[in-house]
Amino acid sequence: xTHSAGLEDRASGMKAxxxxxxxxxxxxRFGANVALSDVSLTGLxxxxxxxxxxxxxxxxxxxxLLAGVHQPSAGSIFLDGQPVVLDGPRAAHRxxxxxxxxxxxxxxxxxxxxxxxxxxxxxxxGLVDRAAMRREARRVFxxxxxxxxxxxxxxxxxxxxxxxxxxxxxxxxEARVFIFDEPTAALNGPEIEKLERLILSLKRDGxxxxxxxxxxxxxxxxxxxxxxxxxxxxVATRPASELTRDMLVSLMxxxxxxxxFPHRGETGPDAVTAIDVRDLVPVExxxxxxxxxxxxxxxxxxxxxGQGQREIIRAVAGQIAPVAGEVLRHARDGTSARLTxxxxxxxxxxxxxxxxxxxxxxxxxxxxxxRNIGVGMMRRSxxxxxxxxxxxxxxxxxxxxxxxxxxxxxEVQALSGGNQQKVLIGRWLAAGVDILLVEEPTRGVDVGAKxxxxxxxxAFADDGGAVLMTSSELSEHIGLCDRILVVREGRLVAEMPGxxxxxxxxxxxxxxxxxxxxxAGAAA
Amino acid sequence: xxxxxxSRTSRSGIGIITxxxxxxxxxxxSFTASSFFTAQNLGNVGNQxxxxxxxxxxxxxxxxxxxxxxxxxSMLSLTSAIxxxxxxxxxxPLAIAAGCVLGAVNGLGVAVFGVHPLVMTLATAxxxxxxxxxxxxxxxxxxxxxIEALAHGRLFGLQPSLYWCTAAILLCWLLLSRSAxxxxxxxxxxxxxxxxxxxxxxxxxxIACYVLCSLAAVAAGIFLTARVSTGDPTIGAAFGLDSITAxxxxxxxxxxxxxxxxxxxxxxxxxxxxxxxxNLLGVSPFLRMAATGLLLLGAVSLQRxxxxxV
Numbered sequence: 001x002t003h004s005a006g007l008e009d010r011a012s013g014m015k016a017x018x019x020x021x022x023x024x025x026x027x028x029r030f031g032a033n034v035a036l037s038d039v040s041l042t043g044l045x046x047x048x049x050x051x052x053x054x055x056x057x058x059x060x061x062x063x064x065l066l067a068g069v070h071q072p073s074a075g076s077i078f079l080d081g082q083p084v085v086l087d088g089p090r091a092a093h094r095x096x097x098x099x100x101x102x103x104x105x106x107x108x109x110x111x112x113x114x115x116x117x118x119x120x121x122x123x124x125x126g127l128v129d130r131a132a133m134r135r136e137a138r139r140v141f142x143x144x145x146x147x148x149x150x151x152x153x154x155x156x157x158x159x160x161x162x163x164x165x166x167x168x169x170x171x172x173x174e175a176r177v178f179i180f181d182e183p184t185a186a187l188n189g190p191e192i193e194k195l196e197r198l199i200l201s202l203k204r205d206g207x208x209x210x211x212x213x214x215x216x217x218x219x220x221x222x223x224x225x226x227x228x229x230x231x232x233x234x235v236a237t238r239p240a241s242e243l244t245r246d247m248l249v250s251l252m253x254x255x256x257x258x259x260x261f262p263h264r265g266e267t268g269p270d271a272v273t274a275i276d277v278r279d280l281v282p283v284e285x286x287x288x289x290x291x292x293x294x295x296x297x298x299x300x301x302x303x304x305x306g307q308g309q310r311e312i313i314r315a316v317a318g319q320i321a322p323v324a325g326e327v328l329r330h331a332r333d334g335t336s337a338r339l340t341x342x343x344x345x346x347x348x349x350x351x352x353x354x355x356x357x358x359x360x361x362x363x364x365x366x367x368x369x370x371r372n373i374g375v376g377m378m379r380r381s382x383x384x385x386x387x388x389x390x391x392x393x394x395x396x397x398x399x400x401x402x403x404x405x406x407x408x409x410x411e412v413q414a415l416s417g418g419n420q421q422k423v424l425i426g427r428w429l430a431a432g433v434d435i436l437l438v439e440e441p442t443r444g445v446d447v448g449a450k451x452x453x454x455x456x457x458x459a460f461a462d463d464g465g466a467v468l469m470t471s472s473e474l475s476e477h478i479g480l481c482d483r484i485l486v487v488r489e490g491r492l493v494a495e496m497p498g499x500x501x502x503x504x505x506x507x508x509x510x511x512x513x514x515x516x517x518x519x520a521g522a523a524a
Numbered sequence: 525x526x527x528x529x530x531s532r533t534s535r536s537g538i539g540i541i542t543x544x545x546x547x548x549x550x551x552x553x554s555f556t557a558s559s560f561f562t563a564q565n566l567g568n569v570g571n572q573x574x575x576x577x578x579x580x581x582x583x584x585x586x587x588x589x590x591x592x593x594x595x596x597x598s599m600l601s602l603t604s605a606i607x608x609x610x611x612x613x614x615x616x617p618l619a620i621a622a623g624c625v626l627g628a629v630n631g632l633g634v635a636v637f638g639v640h641p642l643v644m645t646l647a648t649a650x651x652x653x654x655x656x657x658x659x660x661x662x663x664x665x666x667x668x669x670x671i672e673a674l675a676h677g678r679l680f681g682l683q684p685s686l687y688w689c690t691a692a693i694l695l696c697w698l699l700l701s702r703s704a705x706x707x708x709x710x711x712x713x714x715x716x717x718x719x720x721x722x723x724x725x726x727x728x729x730x731i732a733c734y735v736l737c738s739l740a741a742v743a744a745g746i747f748l749t750a751r752v753s754t755g756d757p758t759i760g761a762a763f764g765l766d767s768i769t770a771x772x773x774x775x776x777x778x779x780x781x782x783x784x785x786x787x788x789x790x791x792x793x794x795x796x797x798x799x800x801x802x803n804l805l806g807v808s809p810f811l812r813m814a815a816t817g818l819l820l821l822g823a824v825s826l827q828r829x830x831x832x833x834v
Contacts, residue, residue, distance in 0.1 A: 069721070090723040105718035107711045109535040109781045118711055119723030127702040153534070169722075 017044030019081065020208045021066065021177055026075035028061055035061040038075070039234045041227055043177070048199055048209045050219040050240070053229035053252055057446070059212050062229065063179045066210070067099040068092030079177075090119065098170025102182040104162045108155030112165050113137035115154050116172050140172045144198065160191040167198055178202055179210045184218055188304045189507075196222055215473070216245050228252055252447050260451050261479035262458040264499055267296040273330055274435055274466040275316065275339075275351075280325035282308065282315035286490040288325055293435070298457060298467040300481035300498070302474065303510045308490035309470045310356075310439065316468065317353035317437045318346035332434060332464070347379060352428030354421075356439035356470075362424045365413035369405055370394055372412050372423050376431035397426050402452055418442075418449020425456060436460060438469040442476065454480050474503045486510050535710055536784035537775030541826060545773065546794040549801060557804040565800070567683060571751065573796035574685040575600070575744040576766055577789065580774075581696040582740025583767040584788045588700065589733045590713040590780025591634055591641035596741040596767055598652035599626055600760025603745025605656045608665025608755030615671070619742045626652060627738035631731030649764065656757045665755035675750035688747050692740070697785040699736075705729060713780030762813075769816055770795045772823035795819065 021043040028036040036058045043049050051059045064070045066077060068086035076083045079095055086092045092099070106115045113133045122132040137150035146164050154162060163183060170178050180199070184192050199222055202209055211223055219226060220240060227237040228251045235251055243251075249260070271294040279288040289312055293299050301309040315322040318341040327339040329349055339346055346353065355361035364372055374389040394408055401422045405415055412423055421442070428436060441457060442450040457467050457480065471477055477484050481498040486509040494509035553560040579596050586593045603619040610618060626648060633644040675684050700706035709729055711719040720726050741760070748759060768778070774791025776783030798819065802812045 088723075089721050090725075093723050099721075101721065105715075105721045107714045107718060107722075107781070109710055109714045110707070114707060115722075118707065118719070121704040121707060123704065127698070128704050128707060 017046040017206070017208070019043075020045045020079070021210075022078040022081075023062065023065075024076050024078065026062070026065060026072045026077065028058075028065060028070060029073045034232055036065075036072075036232045039229075039232075040075075041234050041237060043208045043210060044225070045176070045208055046203055046206045047225055048203050048211055048223045050211045050213065050223035050226040051229065052213060052219060052226065052248070053235070053446075057229040057252075058232040059229045060181065061232075063099070063181065063210060063212060066092065066097055066177070067179055068097070093119070093173060093175075096174065096176040097179065098167075098173065098175035098177070099179040100163060100166040100170070100181065100183055104159070104166055106154040106157075106162050106165055109153065111151050111153055112141075112148055112157070112168075113150035115165055116140065116150075116169050120173070136172065137168075140168045144168055144171060144201075160187055160194070163187070163195065164198070167202075171202075175207070177208045177210070179212070181212045183211075184213070184215065188306065192218070216248060217475070219248070220245070249447065260447075260454075262455050265297050265458070265461050265482045267294055267482055271295055271297065275468070276328040276330065277312075277316060278326050278328065280312070280315055280327065281323040282311035282320060282490075284323055286311065286323070289490070289492050290325075291485060291492060291495075293466045293468050295434075295464055295466050296461055297482040298461050298469065298480055298498075300477040300484045301468065301470045301487055302477045302484055302506055303487035307487045307510070309487045311490070312487065313437050313439060313468060313470050315341065317351070318342045318344075319353065319355075329435070347431070347433075350431075350433045351435040351437065352376075352425075352431065352433040354424055354428070354436065354438040354441070356443055358420055358424050363412050363420060366411055368409045369398070369403070369412055369415075369423055370408040373397065373427050373430050376427035376429075379431040393430070397430055401426050401429075401456060416446065416449070418445040418453065421445055421449070421453055422456065425453070429460070434465045436465065436467045438467060440471055441469055441480075442471075442473075474506055477506065478502065535782050536787055537777055537782040538784060538787045538790070539775055542773070542775045542787055542790050546790055546797055549794065549797040553797060553801045553804070557801060560801070560804055565804070569796050569800045570683060570689075571685050572800065573792050574688050575748045576763065576770060576796065577689055577792045578692045578740050578744040578747065579763050580767040580770040580788050580792050581692050581785065582737035583771050584696065584774075584776055584783050584785070585700065585709070585740075586641075586733045586737045587771055587776050587778055588706075588709050588713045588780065588783050589730055590716070591730070591733065592645065592768065592778060593630065593734060593737045594642065594645040594764045594768075595626060595630060595649035595652060596737060596744075597760035597763035597765075598649045598656060599623060599738050599741035600745040600748065600763050601757050602652050602656040602659070603742050604749040604755050604759045605660035605757050607667060607671060607746065607749045609660050612668030612671065615668075616746065619745065620739065623738040623742035624735055627735030628731060630738070631734035634734065635727045635730035653758075660755055660757045663754065663756040663758075667749055667753050667755070671746065671750050672753055673750075675747050685747075688743075692743070693785060693789065700785060705732070709733065710781055713782075715781075762816075765820065766795065766816065769820040769823065772820055778824065791823075 019042055023039055023041045026036055026039045027034070039062060051063065053059050061070065065072050066086065068089045068091050071087060077086065078084065084095055086095060107118070110118065116137050117133050122129040122136070134150045141148050141150065144164065144167065146168065148161065154165060157165065183195060187195060199209055213219055223240050225237060226240050226243055226248065228235040228248070230252060273292045274295045275293040277289065277291050279290055281288050286308060301312060303309055311320065314320045316327050318339065321341045328336055329339045329351065330336045337349070339349055339351070359365060370389050373394060374387065377389060378387060398408060403419050403422050405419060412420055415423065438457065442453055445453065461467050478498060478501050484496050484498055484501050484506065485492050486494040486506055488510055496505060559565055579600065583593060583596060602622060606619045606622065607615045630645055630648055633639040634641050677684060679687065700709070708719065708724045711722065711724050712726060712729060716726055745760065749755060770791040771783065771788050772778065772791065773794045774787035776787060798815065799812060802815065
């Protein structure tokens, strides 16, 4: 897939900006851990500057220094050529640095206008001048082409609207530097387009936008300059027009893209069914869906954000009680049984569920790796039995999954996102399940670990298991899945083999809802 | 996708029940208890709830920040003990100083040392109650006439409780709804981390909340002691729980970020009417106490996590 045509257009529209931000020899240590070592990097005005790299590469740490969240252990930061000390978020705001964090920081119980001016409220006679606040908020919103009532509580806004308010906050203080940390994680297609327009308008106004992202598509779509970080060091900064996807990935990990995804499965249409979903109505007023998950395959449920994929997989997992329909589970020994829609019953039946929010729904963060996995090992044992962890099996499992940790006793919260995800999958492997339901297998996981998780899932399927997954990244479905089901407004509108699917064919089904073509014949 | 949405979030916390409960009680009591709707009794209710209102407004400030203060009752008792024990010329400044110290200790414990507000204020409540009993082990003592006048003198022919209530309401409303401090407090109560990322300081305002709350208890203590004209080292015992019940009835969310002065007034009136009503209907005082506990449970479970986003 080549992007060069589009890139040249963007490159020609690039103005040569002046230096706005310069990191010089910046080092950041957390205790004995060196998060950044001797990073020097320059950002120009009128530029959208991608900062990318694996998780733990130091890109967020670098941006947190600029946002005043952390202070460098050595080296200095220059704004407009002047050295600055950013000893807190307040200082960064005053210096003209505005940050849109991945987890938005708006207060739900404050109105849009109040959020915009929190911490620097306009005063009159010592009290907050609400009229001025509202007036100014309206002015900023209209400048950004947002139709938003300044008196709306932010708790009532959609994620996309909240993000706009975050951007408006920066515009309101006339910030010169904007930091976007994975801004598209929770947005759908049209919302991403709106964000793109906003970012490009900031660029036209001569601002510097630092764009932290894992998503290569967006990096090439939005950014004119790309900086790559690796293991706390700055690897390279190049104009986007000089890079291709493969070059970028190899800069990040030293590994080329074609080895990124594992081989595909060998399942034919006659493969044994593992899970049969029949007329399942996951939530009130949704359409019934039927499909089969076969042994040896990875099946993807895709579509635009919020079209019902999540509800379907959660209904199968027993996380939500479906309104109607049934889920039949065919065991390896040929017996079949109806799955009771409860998390405990589903787990006991040998079906593992890996939720998208592993920190709050999946893992016990303050507990050790061995305990997080041990929960799976004791899936079948009685509540009165002694809790014993088979250490040999545990060590073998951790080795085979390539979990990077100080040992099985390390707390899960100290691990990187990728290793946490491996522990969560490992829990189910230890439990001996043969079906995995996985939401967002690699959300917040760095590129290297992503590939390892793909291998893990593929090996699981090759071993006679079956995987049903959802993902907001189309490329993940295309690269990993054997079959892809496209969901639109709660209905399955298309089915395609992963090997033949392209972003275009998936998007056209997801957007227009071409009728569902069943190639499987399993439902008949 | 940008458009107007009907507002569902609220930070006043006032719902239908918050308003309907005191109104219904008022109507029912007017019919069932013959002595309820008399100037004498309504004046009594006003006097009875003044101290609770002042304490509850202080409790509201702490609750908005996401905390709770159980030490208000002990502070009120200590104020009473101070007034009847020391030289009348210094008792009020002394009580105020004691309030500042207690508030600062509570605030430091919560904001700097990270002690849970319940544990922190329970510890100081016990400490202060012990101290109070050391200062004045038994009820009694004389209240100086100048201090008595604060709750008995009739300026322009109006009940003094009216002035106390008006001043407390006005101060608290200005602070929470009109000042930058108040706005930041709501932000802190909803999410301290995000508030801090938005440039709001965390430690100072939280300490200030506890100091204000303790000072409210001191004010209530001065009013109450002046009104009963004698000291009582356990006069505040019920105020901790009562003030929390009152604000919960007023729709204040004990997890922080939601609550308002009008809501607290409604909550205090509800609790005041309930107490007065049971009194008039001859319900045992022990049963009244049990009922307060039930009211707290009911109020908290009704409003839990309903009004704030997510």
